[in-house]
Amino acid sequence: MNNNSNNKIVKNVLITGGAGYIGSHVTETLLKKNKKVFLVDNLSTGHKKLINKKAKFFKLDIANKHGIKKIIEKYKIDSIIHLAAHLIIGEGQKKPKKYYKNNVLGTKKLMEACKNSTVKNFIFSSTAAIYKEGQYKVSENSMIKPKSVYGKTKIKAENLIINFAKKNKINYGILRYFNIAGASPSGKIGLINKKSDHLFKNFSSEIMKKRPKLKIYGSDYKTKDGSCIRDFIHVSDIAQIHYLILEKINKLKISKILNCGYNKGISVLEVAKEFKKQSSKKVNIIFTKRRKDDLIKIIASNKKLKNFVKWRPKFDNLSKIVKSCIIWERKIR
Numbered sequence: 001m002n003n004n005s006n007n008k009i010v011k012n013v014l015i016t017g018g019a020g021y022i023g024s025h026v027t028e029t030l031l032k033k034n035k036k037v038f039l040v041d042n043l044s045t046g047h048k049k050l051i052n053k054k055a056k057f058f059k060l061d062i063a064n065k066h067g068i069k070k071i072i073e074k075y076k077i078d079s080i081i082h083l084a085a086h087l088i089i090g091e092g093q094k095k096p097k098k099y100y101k102n103n104v105l106g107t108k109k110l111m112e113a114c115k116n117s118t119v120k121n122f123i124f125s126s127t128a129a130i131y132k133e134g135q136y137k138v139s140e141n142s143m144i145k146p147k148s149v150y151g152k153t154k155i156k157a158e159n160l161i162i163n164f165a166k167k168n169k170i171n172y173g174i175l176r177y178f179n180i181a182g183a184s185p186s187g188k189i190g191l192i193n194k195k196s197d198h199l200f201k202n203f204s205s206e207i208m209k210k211r212p213k214l215k216i217y218g219s220d221y222k223t224k225d226g227s228c229i230r231d232f233i234h235v236s237d238i239a240q241i242h243y244l245i246l247e248k249i250n251k252l253k254i255s256k257i258l259n260c261g262y263n264k265g266i267s268v269l270e271v272a273k274e275f276k277k278q279s280s281k282k283v284n285i286i287f288t289k290r291r292k293d294d295l296i297k298i299i300a301s302n303k304k305l306k307n308f309v310k311w312r313p314k315f316d317n318l319s320k321i322v323k324s325c326i327i328w329e330r331k332i333r
């Protein structure tokens with residue numbers, strides 16, 4: 001039963017993975033909207049530097065059911081945004097158990113902590129990596145067949161959340177992010193984790209070197225320029241989506257599964273060229289062998305998202321995204 005059903009406003013939000021890249025941006029957005037924000041993070045890939053001082057931070061694992069339950073009770077948490085996960089595709093292939101334990105069992109424990117509590121909304125960060133290869137533009141009804149262990153753990157977690165939320169009368173918002181990039185214009189937060197296997201991060205840190213080499217995996221894919229294609233979305237636009245969806249599912253008391261992307265494909269080579277353009281150094285773009293498990297191209301149909309909320313992206317522009325990455329990278333050096 002939901003003890004807080006009379007309380008109509010989203011006030012107290014707990015963000016798991018709040019010391020991470022996306023979590024810190026969602027925190028910044030929610031604080032601007034005057035929400036009280038509580039962060040749970042075990043700092044496995046998160047950073048103290050990214051913890052917003054206006055939020056209350058708990059160094060805790062999501063699997064610590066009792067610890068989480070105590071926070072929910074004490075601070076009357078009405079909404080949870082669950083971002084904590086392991087997310088490096090290559091690592092997941094080598095360590096499937098680690099990924100299953102954190103992303104699936106961790107989510108299960110977190111859901112159990114919400115049982116008979118004040119929580120009435122639950123937002124989950126899923127991924128484009130759950131979709132079957134070869135579909136190009138995907139809608140939420142497209143075929144699901146994750147290639148990677150990471151993708152498999154995310155679809156399992158989605159199903160757990162749906163079942164649990166239905167039984168416990170919690171509204172859920174499952175957000176299937178496409179490729180997140182960029183850094184906040186506030187200049188205070190961005191991607192730190194060097195092991196992140198993240199294209200924009202790798203290019204940003206390479207561009208800081210004397211003789212930058214931007215490496216592209218695969219030049220012979222059947223795409224417009226031979227490199228892979230992705231739907232890159234700026235992290236501040238994704239953060240705004242969290243706020244809008246949270247308010248809307250709370251207001252309408254409904255649940256949604258939504259793709260989050262710009263509905264636009266950009267090739268890896270185009271990204272490399274933009275970094276080259278914005279650098280004053282002699283930048284080399286190098287093609288190497290394809291990587292195993294990379295999807296060739298995938299783009300979000302964001303029709304459902306746009307029909308559900310009034311979302312106007314502010315950073316839907318490759319040059320702006322790259323610029324924000326470079327400014328952030330300079331700052332953390």
Ligand SMILES: NC(=O)c1ccc[n+]([C@@H]2O[C@H](COP(=O)([O-])OP(=O)(O)OC[C@H]3O[C@@H](n4cnc5c(N)ncnc54)[C@H](O)[C@@H]3O)[C@@H](O)[C@H]2O)c1
Pocket residue numbers: 016017018019020021022023040041042043044045046047060061062063082083084085086087102106125126127128177178179180181193
């Ligand atoms: N970055 C992307 O392009 C992208 C794309 C699709 C989906 N996602 C999803 O978004 C979410 C956030 O990703 P991110 O890019 O901010 O990564 P991140 O590594 O910066 O953030 C994840 C955070 O979760 C924390 N964490 C991990 N396991 C935990 C646990 N058991 N208990 C408590 N804290 C834990 C980490 O310390 C870290 O701060 C993830 O769920 C990821 O799968 C990210």
